[in-house]
Amino acid sequence: MRHDLLALAVLQLLALGAGCTSVGSSAYASGPRLAPSSAPVLLSATRDPSGAGALGVVEAHGDRRSASLAMIGDAFRSSVASLGGDAGRIDSFVTRWEIVTEAYTYACGGPKTPMTCTGSRQVEVPTFTLTGRAFKLAPGATP
């Protein structure tokens, strides 16, 4: 019985972890193909880096109920780095509020026969998206 409960708890944690990936990002190369960069990525929401080469388009998004602005910004930086970039320009930001049907689990059953039940509910989800471009700074350029 104790092992069953432990297994159930582990499964619930795994399911929770898999279902809670609330941040995502993607990149589309439209310039020179470079190897992914491990250098720090600088961001600006108002200026293109001077003398830098454009590498492609990037976006990052997240469910604002669980993802902070910093987390989504880090995902944006990762996308820039995946194109070999070390500078990112944020061209636009938008929050889209959508009503979605969400599944949830709850403890049910009696003390002797604990069970997990599944339900569904309608919630409003704010998804924040950053869209912009990746750049490679010119060698020796001071950001």
Next chain:
Amino acid sequence: MKPSLVIAAALLLSGCATLRAEHMLTGRPLAPTAGEVQVVMEGAPVPGAFTEIAIVSATGTLMYASLPSVLDALKAEAAKVGGDAVIRVRYDRGANGATATGVAVRLAAQAVGRGDAAPGAAATF
């Protein structure tokens, strides 16, 4: 309706309603701003040169899902990182929530006048 029911309903409503603001630095934070923070909506002209500091965002739900609530929170967040203006402000409204997002900046004249970083010095690029 009984007053106790009204109070209970108000408590329930205020307990669920949230208003939160946060920022993501894209420049260097400056000393907090004590004065008024200007709001410049997306598409409106930006008043002169500026130093970029951070992207700021405020989200309100239920009773805080309104333009005044989220703009006040946005201005307070910008002031915390030293901004005296929030530019490119975008307002997105849902059924029960609202978000305002913009770029916190220090306008050039104020930056020089206060002896802070010169315009452009703290810019990311």
